[in-house]
Amino acid sequence: MAMLEVQDLHVAFPRGKRDEVEALRGVNLQLEKGERLGVVGESGAGKSMLAFAILNLIAAPGRVSQGRVMFHGQDLLKLSDRKIRGIRGNRISMIFQDPMVTLNPVLTIGTQMIETLKAHRRISDRDARKLCIERLKQVAIPSAESRMDAYPHELSGGLRQRVVIAIALLTDPELIIADEPTTALDVTIQAEIMSLILKLCRENDVALILITHDLGVVAEVTERIMIMYAGLCVEEGPTKQIITAPRHPYTSGLLKALPQNAGRGQRLYQIPGSMPPITALPRGCAYHPRCEFADNGCRTRIPPLQGGVACFNPLKGASS
């Protein structure tokens, strides 16, 4: 049995008085212990929704309308508030996108670290402080002791994200869900933070779900990739296979759009059109208006995920 198994997950938001729209339309996902999975898609594809839904953290008025999130065989969505709190930040941690707004501006770094430990362990203040300083050192924060009494605004963005990573690691979790952990940072720091996350996951044998819009990043960090489009998984498989031989036209478009795949002096490729909002999805495959291979079947029916790809006219992958 896989460590984490998401089955047919739907997240819905109310529209008007009675109607609802779905931000996730039935997503499946499997993750083994210590495995690193990249979830890739444009903004609005439902990636972050997936991350929050796993920990049952969808904010009202949104709700998980269907599906299961099995973690070691128990459904996280069915747990009591108390029990799910024992998992959040303890066995499954999160790293948010923008470190400038992830930390509470009126509490010290120390307070925000120690409270996490104390929520999950019986530990004395002194031991907690010691452990926190140790973790801050692990994420390479200079003069860790004095940072404990600093407020977030006294730290740079890169340092703040390191603090967030240190918090995520505090309780030795089995899984970290990182939601675009480098997007809000300076380009020069992005690589540093990414390799820090990778290194720490490897060293501590922590599984990782890395959510990003950047295929280039996941290619370097993860073992498997899941491509999302308009609330659905459209392609899924080992990283190497997807990078070298994508089968869904959307994945192929994303790859072509990467700057490193454009030849010198060539114009950067861009997928025509844009992703439809969840409130105005077309009939059939949500990608068909942008797809050069779309036929009548694509316009009427939603292609099921079969053999790792949800497409009626998949490209010829290397393995098939």
Next chain:
Amino acid sequence: MHILAFLIRRAAQAMVVMFVISIIGFSIQDNLGDPLRELVGQSVSEAEREALRDELGLNDPFLVQYARFLGNAVQGDLGTSYFFKRPAIEVILDKFPATFELVLGAVFIFVSVSIPAGIYCAIHRDSWLSRIIMTGSIVGISIPVFLTAIFMVWLFGVELGWLPAFGRGDTVTLPWGWDTGFLTWDGISHLILPSITLSSIMLPLFIRLIRAEMLEAMGTDYVRFARAKGLSTWRVRYVHAFRNTLLPVVTVGGLMIGTLIAYTILTETVFQWPGMGFLFLEAVNRVDTPLIIAYIIVVGLIFVVVNTIVDFIYTLINPMVKLPGAKG
């Protein structure tokens, strides 16, 4: 910013405000008050009056007169009340404890009601109780404070007869000369209706403010992150979200000080509460100029002092303005 620098800057600001107030006070005295009216009768001849004017320095140049006014004011001499025949500052300060205790009562009520109510309305925003509170608050904003006061007097004082509606009741004089109503049941029962009335103007405003700020805080990333860390609901709500609503609440609270003082005048009038505001209106009706000036200056001083305290509290609870000097 260093604490000393903060105090010096505040003191400088306070001096500017007090300077403006002293100019106002002096021009009132210069134009409204005729000290001769009080000192001599109608029978005194014009020549004698003129001599007296010279003697009193009333014919001196403006600046000389203002300097004298300021010198006296700094020593606490703001003239003698025409009506009470006592130093105006003394008359005013005698009434200070009454007003102070009224404000204290009102602040106690509105803090202990608006915070729980605001938080409740933010957390259970769609419950029927929240809807009632929110509808009630817009109705409350639309009812002038003197009508609330009259209604209180009529309902609890006259119709039901539960609580006294006039005056301060029994007071106890403390060793340093402060008359307090807090130590007798009679004093406290007299305080109830006026403080509820005075708090009623702040209440709707603060409930709405706290609700709005709390809702905003509950939607922030740091609250989401706190939840993702597995913290208890209590800690997420009160340590993470509520702490952040305090800043705007203190700011608005500071802005409301002037309004609060103004409304003490209305409240004291209806309840015949023997405070400074009631005294001020009487002084206006009697054209008791020294007393009017003394009131304006004392109120200006209170305003400046309270504002400094509020600013100070703000720097204490807002880590963003606590720059070097402490830790960094």
Next chain:
Amino acid sequence: MISFSAFVKRFFSDPVAIGAGVVLLVLVLMAVLAPLIAPQNPYDPLQLDIMDSEMPPSWKPGGDDRFLLGTDAQGRGVLSTIMYGTGISLLIGVGAVIVQAVLGITLGLIAGYKGGWIDSFLMRLADIQLSLSTLMMAIIALALFQAAFDANTYADYAIIMLIMVIGIAEWPKFARTVRSSVLGEKKKEYVDAARVIGLPARRIMWGHILPNTLTPVLVISTIQVAEAIMIEASLSFLGLGMPTDRPSLGSLIRSGFEFIFSGSWWITLYPALVLIALVLSLNLLGDWLRDVLNPKLRRGED
């Protein structure tokens, strides 16, 4: 912004807005038509009879058909004084807001457009004035007027004085709103364009920026009229506003207050209800306007 027809449609689909609108319309009509429809003219001493004083409403024992809502201590019909009094309250409220708007819009435009030390000076002044509170400043100003002039002179100028005092004290609210819209509009291209083709600064301000700041101005005007009416009522209640022979709603409540305890509650109750209805309907309409015209202003509240 929404189109006019959509605006009308939203108005008629919102029961609160309709209710507030109807109440306000009735009160305004009642006030404007008072000389035509009021049963008596309370300003005409010849129509008053001291024998009629303190009569209860007509349906109570001892009531008189001539006075539907009873009479006050001077024998004036409460209904008639309310009709005239509402007019005076509205006149002062609207007048004060016009003064506020003219002052506030001008200073707000100057502050927002010029920036620099003029802006900091004006905004600092606005801060201080707001924190001193309008009511406090008005009380002190009117107390001084009253002490300086004799009662007759004071009575003659009371309306003007109230309009000016409330108008001057409340300009910062308009100025801040206008300033922030100007700062927003300033970044837009058409202002640059106007500057490039050489239109003078004043033309740019009045001709281009002003029309774009009208929406927020309209929204706060409504709420400011309610505020001004409340302040006027408070001042009059303290005896610092309208004299009792030309009463506003506030002075009516003041003159009725002392009779509550002798049982003549109607002298206070009816003007008080009208005052609350007037202020509440204006506040509700203001809230509604804000929701419809500028949802951004509600950020965080819903």
